[in-house]
Amino acid sequence: MTLKSFQNIGSDLFLAGLNNSNSGNLSVRKNDKMVISKTGSMLHRLSEDDLIETSIAAEDENTSKASREYPVHKAIYAATDANAVVHAHCPNLIALSFYSDAFKPIDAEGCYYFPDGAPVIVAKNAIASEEVGEKAAAVIGKYGAVVVRGHGVFAVGADLCEAYKRVSSLEHSAKIYNIYCNLKSS
Secondary structure (H helix, E strand, C coil): CCHHHHHHHHHHHHHCCCCCCCCCEEEEEECCEEEEEECCCCHHHCCHHHEEEEECCCCCCCHHHECCCHHHHHHHHHHCCCCEEEEECCHHHHHHHCCCCEECCCCHHHHHHCCCCEEEECCCCCCCCHHHHHHHHHHHHHHCEEEECCCEEEEEECCHHHHHHHHHHHHHHHHHHHHHHHHHHC
């Protein structure tokens, strides 16, 4: 894990339109701790000061500086063997999340990477809540990614690149699905 890997993935998310200037967050497991992007950081302009090391097991003196989504990252690490979590606000997946309890790709690549699709979870507080953490942690190990209705996507991986690949691929499949549905209805 290096600052450069956080910077590369943060920049990729922004340039692909999967996050705006101040949305999304990244983390990697570091033994019983995680390194997570700081609350309010701009993922496409990360510096060393934007990365916070904090405990997975319990809050510590650094937790308050971590991304607001810390409870979700914490729950995912506690329930899985993931080494990285990427959270993005993918517009096509968010739009589709209002209409379904799961997203199942129709394109060949999407079906290859997500043969079982990705579940859509619903929470009273969709942002930075323990409820989202519990629901995401319960299913993300099986699917590799989960969509939070009206909010965004969390994906896991062996590293940030693999988690990003899942986010990017799932959003690409959602874009294809939306184009297909628009063409079919016209």
